[in-house]
Amino acid sequence: MKKMIFTICAAASIFFIGGNDTQAQSVTHSVVAGDTLYKLGQQYGVSATEIQRANNKSSSMIMVGEKLTIPASISAAEKDLLARLVLAEAEGEPYAGKVAVATVVLNRVAHKDFPNTVTEVINEVSNGYYAFSPVQNGRINRAADSESIRAVNEALAFRGQGAGSLFFYNPTIATNHWNATRTETIRIGNHVFSK
Known part of the structure; x- marks a missing residue:
């Protein structure tokens, strides 16, 4: 239902306001x-x-x-935001890990329990906790590198396939181990992915 309402509002805004680049x-x-x-x-x-x-x-x-x-x-602005998140969350991780981080965001957009856009998923705050720490600490504000941009494009091409990961964490540095209670889908580099 929320996706239908969002789609109607988005279509109406484009009709009345006009699209932008x-x-x-x-x-x-x-x-x-x-x-x-x-x-x-x-x-x-x-x-x-x-x-x-x-x-x-x-x-x-x-x-x-x-x-x-x-x-x-997704829009160019959302691709850029997603690539900046990938850089902030997966810097120093293998390329496959970067693709997997972008895939988590896209999987959340498609899932009924999360917001409907890349921007809303990335900026989500629930019970005072940010969905992604780089939004809170400002690391997301750095420009994305070419590998992160490429990882986003690969995740978009791969969308709808894979294990359906909705979460990831680094067990070595995590302070909240709630993610460890989820069903593990894959481990890539220092990250554990789950649903």
Whole structure:
């Protein structure tokens, strides 16, 4: 219900106020040799599954010269915010860990128990606790590096797949071990991911 209300309000605001250049919009892509749905997902920052669905495809097969509708992704501002969070949370972690951190945020956006946008998920405060400590301590304000930006695009392309992680923590430095009570999905570097 909250997603439907948000969608209606967002559509109304675009209609009455007009979109801006940070809004994501769908585009058309002409398939060239070497393109795959996954590569297009990375290029445009949208799930390969969403591209397949937007083009009514029953398989991932695409043909050179075919025109594909690439659905809207998250806005450029939200991609930047997510990449800055990835840098702050996963600096010094393996690349796969950076992708997994971005995936956690995207999984929360899609989950009924969390807010509906990347910005709201990242800035969420519940019972006086920030969802992500870099928001509280200001580390999120640093510019993202190229690896964090690439990790966000990969997470967007991979969206809807994987183990459904909603949380992560570093057991070595965590002061609250609530996450340890969750179902572990994977360990990457110093982080434990769970749902």
